[in-house]
Amino acid sequence: MYFPSWLSQLYKGLSRPIRRTTQPIWGSLYRSLVQSSQRTNPEFNSFAVRTNTCGELRSSHLGQEVTLCGWIQYRRQNTFLVLRDFHGLVQVVIPQDESAASVKKILCEAPVESVVRVSGTVTSRPAGQENPKMPTGKIEIKVKTAELLNACKKLPFEIKDFMKKTEALRLQYRYLDLRSFQMQYNLRLRSQMVMKMREYLCNLHGFVDIETPTLFKRTPGGAKEFLVPSREPGKFYSLPQSPQQFKQLLMVGGLDRYFQVARCYRDEGSRPDRQPEFTQIDIEMSFVDQTGIQSLIEGLLQYSWPNDKDPVVVPFPTVTFTEALATYGTDKPDTRFGMKIIDISDVFRNTEIGFLQDALSKPHGTVKAICIPEGAKYLKRKDIESIRKFAADHFNQEILPVFLNANRNWNSPVANFIMESQRLELIRLMDTQEEDVVLLTAGEHSKACSLLGKLRLECADLLETRGMVLRDPTLFSFLWVVDFPLFLPKEENPRELESAHHPFTAPHPSDIHLLYTEPKKARSQHYDLVLNGNEIGGGSIRIHNAELQRYILATLLKEDVKILSHLLQALDYGAPPHGGIALGLDRLICLVTGSPSIRDVIAFPKSFRGHDLMSNAPDSIPPEELKPYHIRVSWPTDSKAERAH
């Protein structure tokens, strides 16, 4: 058996996970495995010097001679010890008779977390000593021989306490942290989900798994690409951020349906929940449109979804980028709950409230609001104050809280200027209940929406910390966001354009003419997949016409097309229409397992500063090892930067 459901019991006894959402249900992997195409359980004892795993033994094994290998979890008064492997725990009886003195000595002297091999007989526990909470709780092992395979030195802390320790300590002793059931569960679930994805893509739909290079050439604007010096003076490889060019070239090469579980690299310096290297499920296919890719991905997630969770319902809902901004104030809405942004401009056309009047008198002025359910009950006066301060500090916006229960209009004298008719219209438009609070702001559309989008999430968190169940922790809410703009004004020079996603994204078929007149207004065939408010994937239909690609790169984006001459040439030689997508595997598994950080679903993650705290990478290199690469270190001259060696 794989991950029997009792592991959840065991798990609860061991440690409390740092998690915001659901507890993992340990039966999931076992069940999903049983229902996979393989339909047989894996054989965990093949090729090994044990006969059984610790966790698999049951009353059905009574009388069997078994050999087990595992770690000493704990020992009780030199009479019992509990042996652990990845599969679970089992009780081992230490023999007390004189003839077994050497076995007793080994088992009593080995420190906790030492590795031992024991052979013996599976027997029933004496009546009254069964442990119903332990899956192996009806049996125990009468040991005949024992061998100390490796003694353990005193640990820096107990395995079961790992989750309570600082992340830095966990990363430093990652090999110990990995022994926790939480990490074992996360990594095994990841392996299983990816295997199911491969079955779906490769076996069901004829995709070809193709490995693409990671030592490549820099891409235009690839400022976030790691460099790899070569042995040719002044020549560098780059570690690409994605196999984007390669997958398009594969389509030109007639490899129709490509996928890869691709390692990607992005040097963003320190970011709390990003990794310098990460993994994406990278997919591309020819002769496909946007709905084709969307259906493919919906099927993929449905097929690979862990069986202990509610099945994925398809098709996923779709909103346009414009709708998403207007309704949720973000392009990655968390649709597990309501509190949508509502335009209430019409309610206040004749208002006497100054800042509303001001806003509405301007060309694009609007009044917007969100409704906080039971806000009057859950929010405190200081919450409202900090909301207003946040709006003022970060958005230079005013927030007007409106309590529908007239007795509770503390802290909002302006609200007294709201007429009864306006109040009734507000209640109707926003479908509010007596204890709700409406947060109202006014100003330019996108700014007002952005602010309310932020407040919507902040208030949701706040309500939940106060005890409201707003988001069902078992709910996975997928959403497609489509019809993004093709270009955005450059931050450093708003009169120039940059690609909203990447320069290979095809324009929306209805908007191609805009490229030559008002490119800013052109929409793209880009689509994002959002799960519970997190972007977990994105893709697009690509440009397959060389002329159009050249026009966009050279004329609109003013890029150096020489760097991409191979791609442009490829488009000239019979490139099929094609499109694709990439799913962020680390983030997806993080959400599925309910982990607080992607570092909990990666075996050896880097710290948020990009360090490997276990081995101390990156590290200094002796100057002679730099010579073959024709590089020298430019030590910073300012006094603050100390030399590393």
Next chain:
Amino acid sequence: MYFPSWLSQLYKGLSRPIRRTTQPIWGSLYRSLVQSSQRTNPEFNSFAVRTNTCGELRSSHLGQEVTLCGWIQYRRQNTFLVLRDFHGLVQVVIPQDESAASVKKILCEAPVESVVRVSGTVTSRPAGQENPKMPTGKIEIKVKTAELLNACKKLPFEIKDFMKKTEALRLQYRYLDLRSFQMQYNLRLRSQMVMKMREYLCNLHGFVDIETPTLFKRTPGGAKEFLVPSREPGKFYSLPQSPQQFKQLLMVGGLDRYFQVARCYRDEGSRPDRQPEFTQIDIEMSFVDQTGIQSLIEGLLQYSWPNDKDPVVVPFPTVTFTEALATYGTDKPDTRFGMKIIDISDVFRNTEIGFLQDALSKPHGTVKAICIPEGAKYLKRKDIESIRKFAADHFNQEILPVFLNANRNWNSPVANFIMESQRLELIRLMDTQEEDVVLLTAGEHSKACSLLGKLRLECADLLETRGMVLRDPTLFSFLWVVDFPLFLPKEENPRELESAHHPFTAPHPSDIHLLYTEPKKARSQHYDLVLNGNEIGGGSIRIHNAELQRYILATLLKEDVKILSHLLQALDYGAPPHGGIALGLDRLICLVTGSPSIRDVIAFPKSFRGHDLMSNAPDSIPPEELKPYHIRVSWPTDSKAERAH
């Protein structure tokens, strides 16, 4: 259907592959897929804007309305065109009636290799026009609508001629080269074999697929590791040559059974058949011994082997390193043929031949020989001369050719000194036939063996070019080589030791005492897997005892143990006994497909100088992009080295 067997027919008509061994049999993937655990054929048309692939249409589709997408392979007199996709070819009838003038125009004007979509009806070809060599040869498509999806510019050469072009040209236009059936076959076979390996490891035997970092810390003596500058002055990541440390740490972390299709990096400069990045099937498990790993791998290859080839027979034979050297003169013997090295020292104890006398009078002197079957028939006088010259030039050794047919002793006057009794004993020992030639040499054991090992391979190639069938082209001959030495003398200072493989390799259990007395003589628990004379994998049981590991690193190898302190510490904290292996995937697939180079089984390989000829990587980097990494280029000062920009 996947890869129907007619593709082999088609393939023959298209291009002649550059290959030394067998032709691929195109039915292989189809059959292996059908027999996989999935047991259904993949659906190649799901999510796409076509109803069928070009290659799948048969008489059973007659009357069906179909939509096809593909490349124009060729056109015949504006009446037919042949459309191609990855699946095969189909004949399309260009409509001639006036009402279909626009369709005719599209199909007649589109250049070859343009991409089109056509819709129409599957009809029988007129009697007498069937093409039995073409799987779709009984049908054709009566087109109703056509759309030019992308026009193709004039190609640098025809797709079917690709295999005849220089490799540099093929690599420059890789996206065109990929359209050849040979490349399609190679990459699809690779994907399928890896998928089967995953099924075996993950679904059948409970291995966990775990991704390990590629941005890591340099390893001791890691002179072949690419460096990746970080944003911290003077600090570098290294791209590891294998996940060796990580997989051992996973074992310490209780992740029992690990595998990964791992990207690895090795900067060896220019090597004809190596890649700076390559892929290995990386495996590690706990509580296992050498025979356990060997059985695992035998099962893995048996399970994933293409079904059109002879099944893999297990267990594989095993020879020791010492036997391999003595019998084949190499640690990676090609066991598809005999011509073993035989020690014939005893035959010549009383010889009058000077160089044999000399050799045998020395302490470790031997006389060795190999027998060239039908050598008197196939080898020419100048072959024997060049063999003798090779031996003299490269090994400073003499070679004595002995013809058993006494009339043919040209060029070997010394042979007249061989007595009749010696000749008879030689015939008995070496089991020679009348037309055979014996090549005889004398000297120190390992030198004599190395020379004869080289000559054995050279002569085998020679015999085959002369028409002898020595090695069955359908034969895959696996061999384990075991009991390697643990250490070798350092090349630059033979009094110091270096690891024969890597410093984590466990010593042979019988030889542990030798570590403290005569470490040079200690054998290891390393094993190599050899296929047809190529090393395709290697692994070992690892050291799990921290003290032993420290002794070997610090005392015997004189390495700086600080770089590995995390690993040594991990061994102290309850490391289980463990071992593993890595298979070189590129080389394995290269052998299975009978490709002349690993570049034929990699989608986007680097040239032998490490260049990507398509995109021109590695490339120059603007100095300002080096700044964040605190490095500068050290331009070589010698006049020969020209600046790259």
